[in-house]
Amino acid sequence: MTEAVEVKRILTELFASQRLAVLATLAAEEPRRPYANLIAFAATADLKEIVFATTRATRKFANLAAEPRVALIVDNRSNRETDFGEAAAVTILGTAAEVLGPERERYQAIFLARHPYLRDFVTAPTCALLRVRVEKYILVTRFQEVHEVIPAP
Amino acid sequence: MNLVLRLEEVKPRHRRGVGGKGFALAALKRHGLPVPTTLIVTTRAYEEFVGLTGLRGRILLELRRKPFQELRWEEIWDLALRLRHLFLTTPLPPGLEARLHDALGPHLPARCVVRSSAPGEDSRRASFAGLHASFVNVAGLQAVLEHLKLVWASLWSDGALLYRRELGLDVRTSAMAAVIQEMVAGDRSGVAFGLNPQDPSQAVIEAVYGLNQGLVDGTVEPDRWLLDRATGRIVDYRAAPKGEVLLPGREGVRLAELAPEKREVPPLSEAEVDQIFRLLRRLEEIFGTPQDVEWTWQEGRLVVLQSRPISTPPPGGEGDRRSWYLSLRRSFGNLTALRRKVEEELLPAMDREARELASHSLAELDTASLREEILRRGRLYRQWKKVYWEDFIPLAHGVRLFGQLYTDAVKPRDPYEFLDLLGAAGMLALRRNRLLLEMAARVRERPELLEEVRRGQVKDPGLEPLWRAFMGEFGDLACGANTCGLTSGGLAHLLEEMARRPVQAERFDPREVEALKGQFLSRFRGGKREEMAQYLELARASYRLRDDDNLYLGRIGAQFLRALEEYRRRGGDLKELAPEVQELWAELTATPAEQPGGVAITGLGRLKTRQLIGQPASPGVARGPARVVLRPEGLFQFRAGEILVCDALDPGMTLVVPLAAAIVERRGGMLIHGSIIAREYGIPCVTGVPDATRRIHTGDALTVDGYLGIVILG
Incomplete structure (x- = not known):
C-alpha cells in the first residue's frame, strides 16, 4: 500500500537529514514537570531504536533514571511559512535505557556514524549512551495529516 | 522596482516584473503603435501583498491539503475558488494601499480595463489564453484595487492549477503583474492571429460590433476572415448571425440588441481587414513570432489592446481531459440554452424511457428475447450516460457562475455561503427523504405498523398514502444505479431507525431561502438586479439537476439490472451474455474493496x-x-x-x-x-x-x- 511505503520513506529521510531532536522527559523531583532538551540523535537502520548521548550529571539523565518513558520530536522545518504545508514532524514515544557492557560499542558506532565530530564527547568516561525503544511513531505531514506506526517488537 | 510603472518607464530589466502583456505593450508603445494609456502594477505589489498578509502561507496550506495528482477536476475548481476567496477577503495592508493610491491615483483613467500580466506569458512555453482574469470597465481607484486582487487571484485559477507543471506554478516564486489600461470603447473590436493554428499558411481575423469581451468569453459570435499569410488575400469569410452586441454598462459590460441596420453588415470592410492584416505583420516583425492580438476600432483609429505569442494549450497525452475541463466554463447565454434543452427535452425523455421500461413485463419474454432486451437496455443506459456527460455535467457550471457573482458582491466568510440560496429543498432526493421522515413519524406513533411495512402490505390509512407515493416514485431507484434491492425489510429497518430519534429537519424552509434571496438581490439596483436574479435562477436549475439527473439515470440503470435479475432468476449465466453487458454489469455493481484495520x-x-x-x-x-x-x-x-x-x-x-x-x-x-x-x-x-x-x-x-x-x- 502506497502510504505505508511513503510513511517509511519519510521517517527514513527525516532521520537521514536531521541531526537534532527535541527530547521530553519528566522531572525526577517535585514538582514533577515536563522538561525538554535538544539532543543529537541517530536512529538504527531498522527504525526501532533511537540513540543519544548525555553526560551523567545532566538534569535529563536524572529525569530518565526516575522515569524512563520519553517523547521526542524530529522535524524538517526550515522556519518559513512554507513549513506549514511542506514540513514533516514525527513524535516518537518510547522508553530509554542506558547502553552498557558489550553492546555499547555497537550503539556507539551507530551514533558516531551520524555525528563523527562528537567522538570526544561520547567516549568521555562521564558520558552515558542511551537507546530509546520506539513504541510509537506519530507522523504529521501536510500540517494535519496524522499517521501512527507501531513498530513490531 | 517600483510598484507602478508607466509604459515609457519599462526597461528590459523589468521584463519579469511587468509580466508578458505589460512588456509587450511597452514594446508597442516604443515602436509608435497606438495603444491605450497604460499603467503597470508590477509583481512587487503582488509579492508585498502575499508576503505582508501571510497569504503566501495560506495559499501553500490550501495547495498542500492533498497531493495534486489525487485532485479531481471539481476539487481543483474548489481549490481555485477558495484561493480566490482568500484574495478577495484579505484587505490590502494600509501601507501598500496608500502607496498604490499615490502611484496610481494621479494617472488613473476614468474608466479602466484591469488585465492580468503573468511573467513568462510572453514566452511560448507558458502562454495560452484564458487562464487568467481580465476585467473591463472598472471605474475609480477603489474598484481598480478590488479588481487588482482578483487579477492576482487568477494566478491560481482552476485553469492555471490544471496546467501548473507547464506554467511552473510555485507559491515561492510565482507572481502576477497587472496592466491597468484606459478603457477604449471601440465601435468594432476583435482578435487576430498572425498564424492559424489549424493551417499555418493562413492568418485569422475575428470581429464583432461593440466590445470584444463578448467575443472572448463566447457570448457574441464573431465574423471570421481567413487570409493568406503571404499575401493577405482573403481566402474565406464567414458571417455570424448577428443580433447582440456587448457595450460598456454603468460598470462592467451589458448585452444589448444590435441595431437592425448593422445585422447584415460585416463589422469590418475589406480595407479594414487589410489594415488589421498589416498590423499582424508589423507585430510579427517587432516580436519575431506570429501574434495573437486584441484590437478595437475607435473613431476610425485602430487601437492595439494587447499582443501575445500565439499559443494553444500544450498537447496532453492520451486521457488528458484538461482542455475538456476548461471548456466547461461556459457563458450565461450558452448555459441558459442548455438548461432549456435539459429541462424541456432530455429529462422528460429520460423519464418516459424509464417509465416505458418499467411497464414491460419481463416475465413474459422468452429467454432469447430477454437477452435482446438486456442488450437493448444496456445500450440505452450507455446512450443516456453519454448525454449525462455532454449536456448535464456542463450545466453544473451555472452554479459556479453564480457562486462567483455572489462571493464578489457579498464577500462572505464562508466561500460556499451562496449554496444556501440555491434551495436544494426542491431536489428529488429531499422529497424522497421527506416522505421517509413522514412515514417514520407515523411509525413513531404506532410502532406496530412496522410489521405492515415489513410484510409489504400497508393498510394503515395514515401510512398507506405515503408508502404508496414513496414506492411509486422511488421504489425502483432508492439506491441509484446499483441493484440494492430495497426490500420491505430494509425499508422497515430505515423507518424504525428514523422513528427512534427526533426528526432531522432541513436547515432552511423554502420561505427562509426566499428571504435569503431577497436579501441578496436588494444589494443591486435596476438592470443589475434583474441580471443577478437570472443568474440565481440558472444556478438553482443547475443545482437541482445535478442531483436529479443522477436519479433519472439511476432509474434507467435499474431497469437494465431488473432485466438481468430476471435472466439470472431463470438460471441464466452472466458469462454467456455479450461482453458489453458484462462490462456494464461490472460497472454498475462495482464496489471498492475494504481492507483490514492497520x-x-x-x-x-x-x-x-x-x-x-x-x-x-x-x-x-x-x-x-x-x-x-x-x-x-x-x-x-x-x-x-x-x-x-x-x-x-x-x-x-x-x-x-x-x-x-x-x-x-x-x-x-x-x-x-x-x-x-x-x-x-x-x-x-x-x-x-x-x-x-x-x-x-x-x-x-x-x-x-x-x-x-x-x-x-x-
Missing part, C-alpha cells in the same frame, strides 16, 4: 491512521461510530447517530442521511451529493478524504470536523 510496513510494524485531511464541505463537528457503506445493502444496516463513510455517495444512497451524524467521503468537491445534502440537513461533512473507506472501518470512533475538513480516528 497496514503492515515491511520490516517496521503496523501503520494506523490517526487524523485525515479532506475538504470542509459542511460546517459543524460530530462524534460517533463509523459506518462504512461500500454496497447499497449496507445502507439498511445504518443506525441512527452513525457517521456515514463512503467512497462516492450517489443521490440514491442519500436516504440514510437524516440518520447520520456526519458524512465522510473519498470523492472530493463542494457540489457533490454528499456536500449538498449534508449542508441541507446541517450536519458536518468532509469530502475528498483519500482512501476514506480503506482507512476507516465500521465501528471506528470518529470525530468529523466540518469547519476544518479534518477526520480524527480513535
Whole structure:
C-alpha cells in the first residue's frame, strides 16, 4: 500500500537529514514537570531504536533514571511559512535505557556514524549512551495529516 | 522596482516584473503603435501583498491539503475558488494601499480595463489564453484595487492549477503583474492571429460590433476572415448571425440588441481587414513570432489592446481531459440554452424511457428475447450516460457562475455561503427523504405498523398514502444505479431507525431561502438586479439537476439490472451474455474493496491512521461510530447517530442521511451529493478524504470536523 511505503520513506529521510531532536522527559523531583532538551540523535537502520548521548550529571539523565518513558520530536522545518504545508514532524514515544557492557560499542558506532565530530564527547568516561525503544511513531505531514506506526517488537 | 510603472518607464530589466502583456505593450508603445494609456502594477505589489498578509502561507496550506495528482477536476475548481476567496477577503495592508493610491491615483483613467500580466506569458512555453482574469470597465481607484486582487487571484485559477507543471506554478516564486489600461470603447473590436493554428499558411481575423469581451468569453459570435499569410488575400469569410452586441454598462459590460441596420453588415470592410492584416505583420516583425492580438476600432483609429505569442494549450497525452475541463466554463447565454434543452427535452425523455421500461413485463419474454432486451437496455443506459456527460455535467457550471457573482458582491466568510440560496429543498432526493421522515413519524406513533411495512402490505390509512407515493416514485431507484434491492425489510429497518430519534429537519424552509434571496438581490439596483436574479435562477436549475439527473439515470440503470435479475432468476449465466453487458454489469455493481484495520510496513510494524485531511464541505463537528457503506445493502444496516463513510455517495444512497451524524467521503468537491445534502440537513461533512473507506472501518470512533475538513480516528 502506497502510504505505508511513503510513511517509511519519510521517517527514513527525516532521520537521514536531521541531526537534532527535541527530547521530553519528566522531572525526577517535585514538582514533577515536563522538561525538554535538544539532543543529537541517530536512529538504527531498522527504525526501532533511537540513540543519544548525555553526560551523567545532566538534569535529563536524572529525569530518565526516575522515569524512563520519553517523547521526542524530529522535524524538517526550515522556519518559513512554507513549513506549514511542506514540513514533516514525527513524535516518537518510547522508553530509554542506558547502553552498557558489550553492546555499547555497537550503539556507539551507530551514533558516531551520524555525528563523527562528537567522538570526544561520547567516549568521555562521564558520558552515558542511551537507546530509546520506539513504541510509537506519530507522523504529521501536510500540517494535519496524522499517521501512527507501531513498530513490531 | 517600483510598484507602478508607466509604459515609457519599462526597461528590459523589468521584463519579469511587468509580466508578458505589460512588456509587450511597452514594446508597442516604443515602436509608435497606438495603444491605450497604460499603467503597470508590477509583481512587487503582488509579492508585498502575499508576503505582508501571510497569504503566501495560506495559499501553500490550501495547495498542500492533498497531493495534486489525487485532485479531481471539481476539487481543483474548489481549490481555485477558495484561493480566490482568500484574495478577495484579505484587505490590502494600509501601507501598500496608500502607496498604490499615490502611484496610481494621479494617472488613473476614468474608466479602466484591469488585465492580468503573468511573467513568462510572453514566452511560448507558458502562454495560452484564458487562464487568467481580465476585467473591463472598472471605474475609480477603489474598484481598480478590488479588481487588482482578483487579477492576482487568477494566478491560481482552476485553469492555471490544471496546467501548473507547464506554467511552473510555485507559491515561492510565482507572481502576477497587472496592466491597468484606459478603457477604449471601440465601435468594432476583435482578435487576430498572425498564424492559424489549424493551417499555418493562413492568418485569422475575428470581429464583432461593440466590445470584444463578448467575443472572448463566447457570448457574441464573431465574423471570421481567413487570409493568406503571404499575401493577405482573403481566402474565406464567414458571417455570424448577428443580433447582440456587448457595450460598456454603468460598470462592467451589458448585452444589448444590435441595431437592425448593422445585422447584415460585416463589422469590418475589406480595407479594414487589410489594415488589421498589416498590423499582424508589423507585430510579427517587432516580436519575431506570429501574434495573437486584441484590437478595437475607435473613431476610425485602430487601437492595439494587447499582443501575445500565439499559443494553444500544450498537447496532453492520451486521457488528458484538461482542455475538456476548461471548456466547461461556459457563458450565461450558452448555459441558459442548455438548461432549456435539459429541462424541456432530455429529462422528460429520460423519464418516459424509464417509465416505458418499467411497464414491460419481463416475465413474459422468452429467454432469447430477454437477452435482446438486456442488450437493448444496456445500450440505452450507455446512450443516456453519454448525454449525462455532454449536456448535464456542463450545466453544473451555472452554479459556479453564480457562486462567483455572489462571493464578489457579498464577500462572505464562508466561500460556499451562496449554496444556501440555491434551495436544494426542491431536489428529488429531499422529497424522497421527506416522505421517509413522514412515514417514520407515523411509525413513531404506532410502532406496530412496522410489521405492515415489513410484510409489504400497508393498510394503515395514515401510512398507506405515503408508502404508496414513496414506492411509486422511488421504489425502483432508492439506491441509484446499483441493484440494492430495497426490500420491505430494509425499508422497515430505515423507518424504525428514523422513528427512534427526533426528526432531522432541513436547515432552511423554502420561505427562509426566499428571504435569503431577497436579501441578496436588494444589494443591486435596476438592470443589475434583474441580471443577478437570472443568474440565481440558472444556478438553482443547475443545482437541482445535478442531483436529479443522477436519479433519472439511476432509474434507467435499474431497469437494465431488473432485466438481468430476471435472466439470472431463470438460471441464466452472466458469462454467456455479450461482453458489453458484462462490462456494464461490472460497472454498475462495482464496489471498492475494504481492507483490514492497520497496514503492515515491511520490516517496521503496523501503520494506523490517526487524523485525515479532506475538504470542509459542511460546517459543524460530530462524534460517533463509523459506518462504512461500500454496497447499497449496507445502507439498511445504518443506525441512527452513525457517521456515514463512503467512497462516492450517489443521490440514491442519500436516504440514510437524516440518520447520520456526519458524512465522510473519498470523492472530493463542494457540489457533490454528499456536500449538498449534508449542508441541507446541517450536519458536518468532509469530502475528498483519500482512501476514506480503506482507512476507516465500521465501528471506528470518529470525530468529523466540518469547519476544518479534518477526520480524527480513535
